Amino acid sequence: MSRRARSMCLCAAAITASLLSVDSASAQDPAQPPPPSTAQPPPPPPGGAYYTPPPPDYRTGWNFGFGLGGGDISCEGETCDGVTEAGSLTIQGGMMLQPRLRVLGDIWVMGHKEDNFTLTHSIVTGGLQYWLLNRLWLRGGIGVASAKLKYDGIFVDVEDRTENVLGISGGIGFEAYSKKSFALDVELRGGTGFYDDVKAHNAAFNVGVTWY
Numbered sequence: 001m002s003r004r005a006r007s008m009c010l011c012a013a014a015i016t017a018s019l020l021s022v023d024s025a026s027a028q029d030p031a032q033p034p035p036p037s038t039a040q041p042p043p044p045p046p047g048g049a050y051y052t053p054p055p056p057d058y059r060t061g062w063n064f065g066f067g068l069g070g071g072d073i074s075c076e077g078e079t080c081d082g083v084t085e086a087g088s089l090t091i092q093g094g095m096m097l098q099p100r101l102r103v104l105g106d107i108w109v110m111g112h113k114e115d116n117f118t119l120t121h122s123i124v125t126g127g128l129q130y131w132l133l134n135r136l137w138l139r140g141g142i143g144v145a146s147a148k149l150k151y152d153g154i155f156v157d158v159e160d161r162t163e164n165v166l167g168i169s170g171g172i173g174f175e176a177y178s179k180k181s182f183a184l185d186v187e188l189r190g191g192t193g194f195y196d197d198v199k200a201h202n203a204a205f206n207v208g209v210t211w212y
Contacts, residue, residue, distance in 0.1 A: 068087075069207060071202065086202075087112075096212070103129075
């Protein structure tokens with residue numbers, strides 16, 4: 001074989017050996033996985049990704065309550081112009097129409113006793129109570145009013161009662177202790193009975209309890 005032919009054979013053998021070496025390295029060293037991503041996940045929404053607000057704690061259904069306090073009975077007119085201190089008793093019951101709105105019936109009696117005389121002025125109304133804030137409320141109603149004077153003597157008892165007339169009442173109160181099913185509140189309330197030529201007024205500060 002000539003020298004030129006032998007050189008060509010050696011070159012071909014070298015190229016073949018180089019290709020075999022590359023294929024073997026590729027088989028032994030597979031492709032590496034891509035580097036991990038450095039991107040951060042989006043932040044969760046405010047309050048936490050799995051936060052669920054608690055259900056509202058609303059008062060519902062029927063309710064009942066009463067109150068005790070003190071104030072005065074007064075009157076104004078041609079034959080009456082005076083003020084008498086008196087005790088106050090209220091009894092009321094109603095139903096929640098909305099979370100802040102209540103319909104109710106209210107019986108309010110104020111009385112004064114001196115010697116053998118007892119004077120009472122009663123106002124019975126139907127109305128609404130609305131909570132301006134969670135514990136602060138307003139109340140108002142319309143109905144009837146009546147007055148009674150009673151004398152308890154040793155030998156004789158005398159009682160005189162007026163006819164029922166138009167009466168109105170209203171008040172503002174604050175729940176000093178408040179739960180879904182119970183409230184202890186303080187209230188300023190006033191009311192008026194419209195008699196023929198006389199207006200009789202109730203005014204009182206009461207402490208009351210109500211079960212919802």
